Structures are given as structure tokens and as C-alpha cells.
Amino acid sequence: ALGFALHALDGTKVLAAASPRAALHRKDVAEAIARLGSRIAAIEAEIEASEERDEESLRALEEVRRKREQARARMEELQAAGAERLQPGEPDAAMMRCGARVQWAYNAQAVVDADSGVIVAAHADSDASDKLKLMPMLEAAKANAGRAADETVADGAYGGSGAQLAAAEEAGFAVTVPRPEDESDPFHTANFAFDRDRDQVTCPVGKRLARAGY
Numbered sequence: 362a363l364g365f366a367l368h369a370l371d372g373t374k375v376l377a378a379a380s381p382r383a384a385l386h387r388k389d390v391a392e393a394i395a396r397l398g399s400r401i402a403a404i405e406a407e408i409e410a411s412e413e414r415d416e417e418s419l420r421a422l423e424e425v426r427r428k429r430e431q432a433r434a435r436m437e438e439l440q441a442a443g444a445e446r447l448q449p450g451e452p453d454a455a456m457m458r459c460g461a462r463v464q465w466a467y468n469a470q471a472v473v474d475a476d477s478g479v480i481v482a483a484h485a486d487s488d489a490s491d492k493l494k495l496m497p498m499l500e501a502a503k504a505n506a507g508r509a510a511d512e513t514v515a516d517g518a519y520g521g522s523g524a525q526l527a528a529a530e531e532a533g534f535a536v537t538v539p540r541p542e543d544e545s546d547p548f549h550t551a552n553f554a555f556d557r558d559r560d561q562v563t564c565p566v567g568k569r570l571a572r573a574g575y
Contacts, residue, residue, distance in 0.1 A: 364476025368510035370498050370519065371473075372491050374457060377465040379450035384465060387445045390436050397429040457489035470494050472502040472513070481506045491518035495525040499534045509534055 404422045408415060439447050448454045454465045468489050472482040482501035488494075495515065503509045512535045520526060520538035529536045552565045562570045 362477060363474045363479060363481065363506055365474070365506070365508060365510050366512070367475040368481065368502060368513040369473050369475060370470065370495070370502075370513055370515040372468055372470045372494065372518070374459040374464075374466045374489075375469045375485060376459060377448060377451045377454035377467065379448050379454070379465065381465055383448065383450055385435050385439055385447045385449060387436070387439050390432055390439065393432045394429060394436065397425055397432060400425050401429065453487055455487035455489065457487075468494075470498050472498050474506070474510070490521075492521040493525060495519045495536070495538075496528050496532070499529055499532070499536070503534075511535060512537060514538070 401422065404418055404425065408418050408422065411418070438449060439445070442452065446456055448465050451465070454467055456463055457466050457468065459466050467485040467487065468491070469485040470483065470491075471480050473479070474481050482498055482505050484494075484498065484501065499509065499513060502513075514537045517539040520540065526536065526538070547565050553570075554563045555561075556563065559569075560572055564570060
């Protein structure tokens, strides 16, 4: 049975199943259309300059024209989706950071009841950020479980939007998230330099911090 004393919200990136090679990139498609257009013009010039009917050149022209039409169709897909990049096999996937790499993926969210281990809400979409996920997941968990938990905890990624925290408080949700880092703070994590070869970090005042533990 659900305990409702504590719910935990967290997210993870789930890789898309479609091959990255199948993805469309507007810049690459536009370049392909231009390149194929130039090739068509060159073959047409060769055919016009030839005194005899060149069947091989005619077949080559037809093939290049076919490829250009395919490229134009891909551009139409991108324009219809209003996207710079598109995975045709999984149009809801998006390029997002997954560990050390940027890959086609979904940002999956789950709210878990601490007492029972039951997932009371889950969602996946193409928005890589968690900043606007707090309220939708709180509302989904409440709708699915019948009531809100006494307290819901989440990591700092969900505290990046003050509007989300304010909306949660106004709606009566008890939420605990770490205070977001102040980027103007000289000791913000972005100001610590990592030396991969030595496996150590240098802090903003120049002190070297060796790894402790795993």
C-alpha cells in the first residue's frame, strides 16, 4: 500500500532506439540539395555538349534527380516539424546530453512512493531540462494516487525555476529541493578546473583538491 509520507521525484535520460545515422539535420540536408543541384547542372551540360545520345549520362542524371527529390522531401519533414534536427523514426526524441555524450534521447521522469516503492507517476518528453517538470509531476502523482504525499523531495535541477516552487507552495504541495547554486558565487562549481590527467580539481583560489573515495 502507498505510504504517502514521502514521494521522491527524479529523472533520467532514456536513449532513443532509432539509429543516429537516420537523423536529419537541416544544415546537412540543405548542403546535400545544393550539391546535388550542382551535379545535375554539370551532367545536363555534358549531355547538351555531346553530339550523341549518352545513355549512361541520362541514367546518372535520373539517379541524381531522384536523390535530390529525396533530400527535398527530408527538408519538408524538417520544415513541417519546425526543427533543425529530426529523428524520423522517433520524432518525439531530441538531442540531449547523456553522460559525456550528446545523443538522441528522451527525458524521463518518475515519482516514487518511498514506503512501497511504487511508481505513482511517470512521463517522458523531449525537453532536456528538469526546471519545468516539478508541478506537472506533482499534479500527475496526486491525480494517480488520489492525494499528494506529505512531502516530496527532488534534486536541485527541479529548483531552478522559482515559479515552479511558488506554484507548488500555492497549490499546497510540500516540496523539498536543494537551493540552486548562485552562478555569481566565485565558488560556483563552474569555477573549479578539472585536470583529467592528474584526476584532481583546482579551486578558484588555486588549491589542488585530490580525489577522496571513489
